[in-house]
Amino acid sequence: MHHALAIALAALLPPPQEPGPARAAHAIVEHGRSAYRIVIPAPATPPMEFAAAELRALLAEMSGVELPIATEDLAPDGPAILLGPSARARASGAMDRARELGEDGVLVRSVGEDLLLLGGGERGSVYVVYEFLERFLGCRFLASDCVVVPKRERIALPPLDHANAPPFVYREVLSFLSGDGVLVARQRLNGGNTNQCLGRPHGTGEKVGGFVIGPFCPSAETMVPAGIWLPEHPEWFGLVGGKRHGASIGGQLCYANPELLAHCTKWVLDWCAAHPEIPCIDVSQNDAYPGSSGACECEACMAIVREEGSQHGPILRFANAIATAVAERFPGKTIETIAYQHTLATPKVTKPRDDVIVRLCQHACYFHGIDCPSLGAEFREALAQWRRSAKNVFVWHYGVNFWSYLAPNPNLGALAADLKRYARDGINGVMVQCDLQSPGGELAELRQYLCAQLLWDPSRDPLAIRQDFCAGYYGPAADDVLEFLAAMDRWAVAMPQHIPMNGWDPAAVTPPDFVTAGLDTLGRALEKASDPGHRNRVEKLMLPLWYLRLQWPDRYGLSKSDGAALLARFRRVVEANAITTISEGPPNAAGFLAQMQAQFGG
Ligand SMILES: [Zn+2]
Ligand SMILES: [Zn+2]
Known part of the structure; x- marks a missing residue:
């Protein structure tokens, strides 16, 4: 526009309103340009450079x-x-407020024409960018391949003063998707253990430091491998039926043995010295089989169990003793121990030290959650008891069917209710274990987004989160997908079966009617999904239903003549999404496809 014309037009416009001290809206972008710059503290750290680059890129995508x-x-x-913590932010007093919000807390505050985006710590200083973009500018960080960025020619903000301090200090979805460090930062998940579990070193791809637990649990076998120590020190291992027994699953240590404690204390101290970047060290029992845990039956262990009224007694005393030694040499570190299966009950006498985190492994119903009337009383009691006993209680929650990553899993309602309950109960950290080995797990992206949103702000409405997700992820097919998900909710509520961790036979719980109706609904969704990206996402939703029909053709009414065509479709979606694993363990999708090919041909 010519300068003279602009002046003439300005003369016709009403005079600008008197800017009240807290009322003016400041235009960050207007008429294709901005007077603003993004300012970070000097010297710039990699997380602050990353956060600034994210803010610039997303505002540019929004406005050009x-x-x-x-x-x-x-x-x-x-x-x-x-x-971040600039001198201008400190001078305004806002930094003091931000620090009160804790390491991951965020503060968005206008000061004059400046906008302060602050965190309680370095992680919060990154997360605040996403909080700002999500809450005030409508961005949605749905998946690695799906970020919603509304287009805006003008970005103007009223005076803002918004704070959030997430109640969970530890928020993790242990999933293949969490291997994407950018997505994890955008979703404000701070676990950082996925890479470790996938065998990658810590620091691979993470953009912001996390609540890393190492060695990842269960650590008993890592500290005291039975293959090495059982021949030399059988007395360090659990006495079961009169024999010392070592195994990584179903084998436990003799936690009352003082030499074992000395060995493990030294092991943990050496490990702390070698890994100064890891804030939390796991000291936990091995995995166990229900009914044959391998817990030690020696007189010393049993005396503690009797006194404490819990199999966790010997382990808790052991973990407390190691924590005492660690606190002397490495102050500020925490020790994690798990309460799982035979050790779920809270010891009556010994309490965890304040620097010991007790992580309860969920033991309730997949479909009806912790409040399931048939399956959950023991876990509800354990939650309440541990909360009274310990300062720090985390939960290891199970989000998927580990026997079958592809089968329909109607747990979205129970999962959301359980996460909200953890917040109400004062649990301060949650990990949801999902499909770690492969992309393409049933509802993986939605389940992760739902968890991330609720772990960040448990007051949110789970159905609003779902609607947001579907609108962004499925585009024109969203309404039909929502109808399909609502049918899953109804199925879960009416489900007569109660399933504890860690999996179930899909054919035993999934009614054929659900599959038929689901394929109808998703068929309509597919017709509306015109572009290849949306079509692929709808087909990923159909994959679990196809899987049931292929695996159990009689139950789900698949004829041999229709099988070859369905298998071809199934194979195309599996390959397009690089799905390698259809149940927990090593890659097995190719084996399944070969088996189906032998059955149906094609
Ligand atoms: Zn013992
Ligand atoms: Zn149930």
Whole structure:
């Protein structure tokens, strides 16, 4: 626009309103340009550089305008989005408020024409970018391949003053999707243990530090491998039926043995020295089979069990003793121990030290959650008891059917209710274990997004989260997908079976009517999904239903003549999404396809 014309037009416009001290809206982007710059503290750290680059890129995608980034020492005067603990933020007093919110807390605050995006710690200083973009500008971080960024020619903000301090200090979805460090940061999941579990070193791809637990549990076998120590020190291992017994699953240690304690204390101290970056060390029992845990029956262990009224007694005393030694040499570290299967009950006498985190492994119903009337009383009691006994209680929650990652799993309602319950109960950390080995697990992206949103802010409405997700992820097919998910909810509520961790036979619980109706609904969704990306996402929803028909053709009414065509479709979706694993364990999708080919041909 010509300068003279602009002046003439301005003369016709009403005079600008008197900007009240807290009322003016500041335009960050207007008329294709911005007077703002993104300012980060000097010297810039990698997480702050990452956060600034994310903010610039997402605002540019939104508006077409790229804001410059400068460190505070070099930034010229002028309006700024100040990210992190800058001198201007400290001078305003806002940094003090942000620090009160804890490491991951976030504060969005306008000061004059500046916008402060602050965190209680370095992680919060990254998360605040996403909180701001999500809450005030409508962005949605749904999946690695799906970020919703509304287009805006003008980005103007009223004065803002918004804080969030997530009640869970540890938030993790242990999943293949969490291997994407950018997605994890955007979803404000702070676990950082997925890479470790996938055999990658810590620090691979993470953009912001996390609540890393190492060695990842269960650690008894890592600290005291039976293959090495059982021949030399059989007395370190559980006495079962009169014999010392070592095994990584169903074998436990003799936690009352003082030499074993000395060995493990030294092991943990050496490990802390070698891994100064890891804040939390796991000291936990081995995995166990229900009914044959391998717990030690020696007189010393049994005396503790009797006194404490719990099989966790010997382990808790052991973990407390190691924590005492660690606190002397490595103050600030925490020790994690799990309460799982035979050790779920809370010891009556010994309490966990404040630097010992007790992580309860969920023992309730997949479909009706912790409040299931048939299956959950023991876990509800354990939650309440441990909460009274311990300062820090985390939960290891199970999100999927580990026997079958592809089969329909109607647990979205129970999962959301359980996460909300954990917040109400004062649980301060949650991990939801999902499909770790492969992409393409049934509802993997939605389940992860739902968990991430509720772990960040448990007050949110799970159905609103679902609607947001479906609108962004399925586009024109969203309404039909929502109808399909609602049918899953109804099926779960009416489900007569009660299933504890860790899996179930899909054919035993999934009614053929659900499969038929689901394929009808998703067929309509597929007709509306015109572009290849949306079509693939709808077909990923159909995959679990196809899987049932292929695996159990008689129950789900698949004729031999229709089988070959369905298998071809199934194979195409499996390959397009690089699905390698259809149940927990090593890659087995190719084996399943070969088996189906032998059955149906094609
Ligand atoms: Zn013993
Ligand atoms: Zn149930």
